[in-house]
Amino acid sequence: MHIIGLLAVLIALPILGILGAWFGLDAAGIDGLRHQMQTVLPGYLATSGWLxxxxxxxxxxxxxASAVAISLFEFRGKRFLSWALLLPMAMPAYVSAYAYTDFLQYAGLVQTALxxxxxxxxFDVRGxxxxxxxxxxxxxxxxxxLARNALSERGTHLMEAARMLGTPLPERILRVALPLARPALMAGAALALMETLADYGVSAYFGLTTFTTGIYKAWVVLDDRIAAAQYASALLLFVAILLWLERREQQRMRFAATRGGRGNDGAEARLPVLSGARAALAWLVCGLPVLLGFALPVxxxxxxxxxELGRPAQAGFDGGQAAPFDAARYAGWVWNSFRFGGMAAAVAIVLALSLCFAQRAGGLSRVWGWLLRFTARLAGMGYAIxxxxxxxxILLPVAWLQALWPAAGLGVLLTASSLGVVYAYLVRFTAVxxxxxxxxxxxxxxxxxxxxRTLGSSRAAIAWRVHAPLLWRSLAVAGLMVxxxxxxxxxATLLLRPFDTDTLAVIAHNLARDERLGEAALPALSIVAVGLLPVLLVMRALDGPGRARPLQSGAPPA
Known part of the structure; x- marks a missing residue:
């Protein structure tokens, strides 16, 4: 049970560190906050709000639109588009920004033709x-x-009932499909907003004044810890509100999905077949996001x-002459990324197995039971932060402890080694x-x-000798996702990585920031290739039995 308490402390410490900065606010800090409210905070609020x-x-x-087309209609190429629409999940927004900046720059092909x-x-794409x-x-x-799953469960039957009552297709979509998918759409939008608010790469590369860029600037550039904590707490409040909204919509989705029973799903529904202009419109609705979100950036x-491979040698990072592609440096970036990822994944699997086993085993005291529920809630919130x-x-409590206890060397331990960055990964991704x-x-x-238990096995033996072999697929997926x-x-990697330790994400950001987009292309493509792995898992899970069948040729048209 001690691991539960340890996990609770690890996950809660960054949140408590952010909130604790407000308790030490003195007169100078209040003046600084007032100055920020008159200068930079309105810009952060406006930009983040519009985003x-x-x-x-x-x-x-x-x-x-794409969920409605895939879930409620049948047309040629639908199966390909149904999984191709997931491909942009492998494309980080900052990687897409690097690609489009080169493609849409003033001297690029598009603006030259226009x-x-x-x-x-x-026009300037950087805005x-x-x-x-x-x-x-x-x-x-x-x-x-999320909307596709919601519509596939009950949307086809309800759309068929509306058609038999003589409702035209546009009204069926507006009055049946969209209201049914609304909770799923809101939950998906909340998840997308969490990713938007958490982004640093796009905002920094485009020069936008968001809360995330303000946090980085306040800490690294201005060396103002209090201001960084204030921006972080404001962003934390935004995320808490979004998390609450997402959970509320998820509850509505579960209610809509379970009502009516399993026998009322869309497995035997017959979908309207689109042809001609309607099929072309469906291809446009589903194909354009795939083209703009994945195919074109790649x-x-x-x-x-x-x-870049065909360019002559140019100055490298150390000022000497280096080839555009340096295999040794690239291998170092890959090793750092894989090393951090492997360490975080291994520890996250152990923590997740311990926490889930404790929840399953039960039999805890009142205090331990409360701590377990509190830890589970914190772990679920970590991914949204x-x-x-x-x-x-993490840095604020370490700075306070370092000031109180200089001999401990906590600051060096967290910032000069992999411990600090792996700790941040665990706080954020243990929920996955x-x-x-x-x-x-x-x-x-x-x-x-x-x-x-009847055979005398202890709790630890049950977890590692009974559950772990049966959970190997789930544990493998958990490790892969982390x-x-x-x-x-x-x-987090930019702020906490050890000195002279660059990952694929960091080096792609640094190269793009220096306008060396050709050199940034390979690490960016490597990130996309790694991101395809969980997307392929999702595709495999969705490509199963139970898809709705199309209407026969003699059935009434859509």
Whole structure:
């Protein structure tokens, strides 16, 4: 049971560190806060607010339209598009931003062609509109996936009932499909907003003044710990509200899904067949997000990398002459990413198995039971907390302890080794492992535990000798998900990584920031390739029995 208390302390410490900064607020801190409210805070609020609003609208529109087309209609190429729409989940928004910046720059192919038709035409992708575009077309799969599941469970039967009552197709979509998918769309939009608020790469690369860039600037550039904590606490409040909204919508989704029983799903429903202009419209609705969110950025990055391979030698990071592609440096970036990911995944699996086993075993005292529920709630919230907030929440208590106890060397221990960055990964991504292990435990009957206890096995023996072999698939998925999230994580890695230790995400950001997009292409493509692994797992899970059948040729048209 001690591991539960340890996990609770590890996860709660960054949050407590952020909130604790307000208790030490003195007169100078109040003056600083007043100055921030008059200068930078309105800009942070305005930019973050507009991002939140427009990304919500875009994700709901793109994800909802594609979910309706895939779930409620049959057309040629639907099976390909149904899984291709998930591919942008492998594309981090900051990687997409690097690709589109080169493609849409002033001297690029697009603007050059447009100026040939419209003299004087000019636009800059590096702005709020460009950031909204990146977030919408890389994060819409959250809304698409949840809305598709909601519509597949009951939408086909309800749409068929509405058709038999003579309701036209547009009204069926507006009055039946969209209200049914609304909780799922809102839950997906909340998840997308958490990712938007947690982003640092796009905002920093485009020069936007968001809370995440403000946190990094206050801590690293201005060396103002109090201001960084204040920005982090404001962002934490945003995330807490979004998390509450997402959980409320998830509860509504479960209610809608369970009502009516399993025999009322869409397994035997006959879907309307689209052809001609309607089929072309369905392809446009589903194909355009795949093109803009995944295919085009990947092609741009491949072109940049290919062009970089043909360039002559140029100055490297150390000022000497180096080839555009340095295999040794690239291997070092890959090793650092995989090392951090492997360590975080291994520890997260142990923590998740211990926490889930404690919840399953029960028999705890009142105090331990309360602590277990509190720890589970904290672990679930950790994934929603931005990496920059977690990093500041770790650094603040360490700075206080270092001032009180200089001989301990806590600051050096966390910032000069891998311990600090792995700790941040665990706080943020343990929730991913817990969810996977919990789903695996639902398939293990309680009778196995009772039989093991009858034979005299201890709790530890039951967990490691009975449950772990049966949970190996869930544990493997948990480790894979944590590993991939660690490889893509940018703000926490930037703030906490040891000196001269760069990961694929950090080096791609640094190279793109220095306008060396050709060199940034290979690490960016590597991140995308790693991100494809969990997407393939989701595709495999969705590509199972129970898909609705199309209407026969003699059935009434849509």
């Amino acid at each position: 939140a609003l427009m990304v919500t609208l875009g994700v709901v529109l793109v994800g909802g 100026r040939g038709w419209f003299p004087g035409f000019r 709020l509109a460009g950031a909204i575009f990146m977030f919408v077309f890389t994060l819409y799969p959250y809304a698409y996936l 092609l741009i990055l491949l072109q940049l990398w290919w062009g 931005p990496g920059s907030v977690i990093a500041i929440g 492992a817990v969810q996977s292990v919990e789903s695996g435990y639902t398939r293990i009957p309680a009778s196995l535990d009772e039989a093991a 590993f991939v999230d660690v490889v893509k994580e940018l703000p």
